[in-house]
Amino acid sequence: MDLEEIREHLGSMEVWVNKAKAWWLETPNLDVEKMARLMVDIGSRLVTVTASRVPEGEFRIIYHWDLQGQLLNFVTLTHQATLPSIMSISPVADWIEREIHDYFAVDFAGRKLPTLVLSEKDPPGIFSWNFLWKGKEGGHA
Template sequence: MKIEEFNNAIKSKISSGYELKEDKDSYGNASAWIILSNKRDSESVAKAVKAYKGRCIVATAYKNIDGTHTVIYHFDIEGLIINLQLETEDQSIFSITPILPSANWAEREIREMYGVEPIGHPDKDRLFLDYSLAKGVLNEYISLSKMQLGVSETDVLWENVNKEVKQ
């Protein structure tokens, strides 16, 4: 898969413009960076990845100093990594899981850790954290002891398990 070929495939599909950067590691493996100006266009890129039988490897999110969030999807098509970067000011992105099921966990994790909601995601359940912990825990600092004690001081987990067993 060539970056140019993928670029040609998405060029006409993206409505609000984007920046394309190319990158190469010391072993000669190329990767592409696509920086979107409108987060809505992530769906068009995901459709192009699907058309090439690619997959979503994972997605990274982080909080910027001004309070906005950056989300980067990492796609793979035949060994080529395509990084799709988008910004969100209102803590929401448009879920690509309905197009690429491989993005399922990645988007759920972003919702859980940063409170960024993937709109249209089919799964509303928590991924790793218990419901007693607020969404967006990585947006603030929570000490491990508080996190662990917060869980173990209550019987929430045990009661939930017990309820299931009794049913």
């Protein structure tokens, strides 16, 4: 399956961009579960998921997939800081989603998100700008 077929299958109107030896597809309303199922079916491996802040209080989420040595990156946005979980489709996502939840308090619907790198009593989202530890200020470097 080549890149164009993947794009059409996902119903994305955008175009693939080649940046720094990797392919990028920006789709603000990507159907994450459909994408994950498709990628698993064609034998692709989930490398990781990257989250980063965008100014409007939402998060930019990038799914990085490895397809026979090529790196395909699906870029999408969260809706009210939530995305569906793909852990049941690709078990790798288990720790990845937990870590993103710890860092940014992004919710992945359809699963429990126990803390991975934080203590149980800590609130998630330490990478958010306005986050403060109890008794310790975390907003400065």
